[in-house]
Amino acid sequence: GQQLNQSPQSMFIQEGEDVSMNCTSSSIFNTWLWYKQDPGEGPVLLIALYKAGELTSNGRLTAQFGITRKDSFLNISASIPSDVGIYFCAGHQGGSEKLVFGKGMKLTVNP
Amino acid sequence: GAGVSQTPSNKVTEKGKYVELRCDPISGHTALYWYRQSLGQGPEFLIYFQGTGAADDSGLPNDRFFAVRPEGSVSTLKIQRTERGDSAVYLCASSLDRDTEAFFGQGTRLTVV
Numbered sequence: 001g002q003q004l005n006q007s008p009q010s011m012f013i014q015e016g017e018d019v020s021m022n023c024t025s026s027s028i029f030n031t032w033l034w035y036k037q038d039p040g041e042g043p044v045l046l047i048a049l050y051k052a053g054e055l056t057s058n059g060r061l062t063a064q065f066g067i068t069r070k071d072s073f074l075n076i077s078a079s080i081p082s083d084v085g086i087y088f089c090a091g092h093q094g095g096s097e098k099l100v101f102g103k104g105m106k107l108t109v110n111p
Numbered sequence: 112g113a114g115v116s117q118t119p120s121n122k123v124t125e126k127g128k129y130v131e132l133r134c135d136p137i138s139g140h141t142a143l144y145w146y147r148q149s150l151g152q153g154p155e156f157l158i159y160f161q162g163t164g165a166a167d168d169s170g171l172p173n174d175r176f177f178a179v180r181p182e183g184s185v186s187t188l189k190i191q192r193t194e195r196g197d198s199a200v201y202l203c204a205s206s207l208d209r210d211t212e213a214f215f216g217q218g219t220r221l222t223v224v
Contacts, residue, residue: 003153042115042202042215043154088153097142097209098167101153 006089006102013079014110021105022073023089031092032065032072033099038085046087047074079109113137115216117203123222124193132188132219136205143186144213145178146202154202160186161209193223 005024013019023032031050035043047058049065049072056063062075072091076083089102116135124130136143141162146154156170160180171177175193180186190197200220204213 003155006153040217042204042217044215045212048212090153096167097159097161098144098156098170099146099154099213101155103151103153 004089004091004100004102006105008105009103010106010108012108012110015079015081017079018075018077019079019083019107020073020075021087021089022071023091023102024071025091025100026070027093028069029091029093029100030069032063033090034061034063034072034074035088035090035101036085037088037104043088076107079107081109081111083107084109115203115205115214117201117216117219119219120217121220121222123224126193126195126223128193130190130193130221132190132201132221134186134188134203134205134216136184136186136203137214138184140205140207140214141183142206142209142211142213143180144204144206145186145188146204146215148200148202148218150199157188157201190221193221195223197221198223 033048034046037043047063052069053067054065060077086104088104090099118133143160145157148154158178159167163183175191178188200218202218204215206213
């Protein structure tokens with residue numbers, strides 16, 4: 001099935017460092033969402049973006065909805081050990097209720 | 112309950128057998144979704160219910176997969192004649208209504224041997 005192109009696939013960083021990840025698509029999305037998934041758990045919503053160009057922050061997280069509506073990025077500042085997990089981008093197209101997900105980015109934070 | 116509950120958490124079945132996976136959504140949530148997540152991949156959409164009706168079943172891979180939500184709350188995903196390729200984590204999510212945040216359950220890990 002269709003998936004968004006998410007990069008990088010994994011990152012290893014030191015505690016306190018910032019990290020960026022992005023997601024692209026060949027087609028337009030109406031919403032962009034960023035989720036975090038811990039082992040054995042379902043994805044948990046971090047940030048939702050609804051308008052092209054929108055820049056939204058949630059604590060140490062900042063995400064942007066690309067102006068072309070075909071991309072989004074997520075930044076995490078001053079990483080801490082509990083940021084470890086898999087981060088997914090996801091989006092809605094047209095009037096569809098289904099979410100299309102990226103493959104995920106596995107983040108490892110070394111204390 | 113406080114969150115989306117899925118049972119069982121793990122299911123091992125033999126190839127060719129029939130399985131049922133259950134999802135209890137958050138009370139009052141009218142929208143319910145099933146996704147399938149293979150190892151190292153993001154979740155892939157299977158089916159969406161609004162109330163009792165399947166509003167979008169375009170993600171069901173073939174006619175061995177079927178889902179119901181007869182009373183507009185609990186949903187059951189049914190897989191007939193299971194194949195090894197069906198092995199994955201099956202995630203359920205619910206939302207208050209369409210266009211509102213969906214909350215995911217912990218998933219059922221299905222292993223077909």
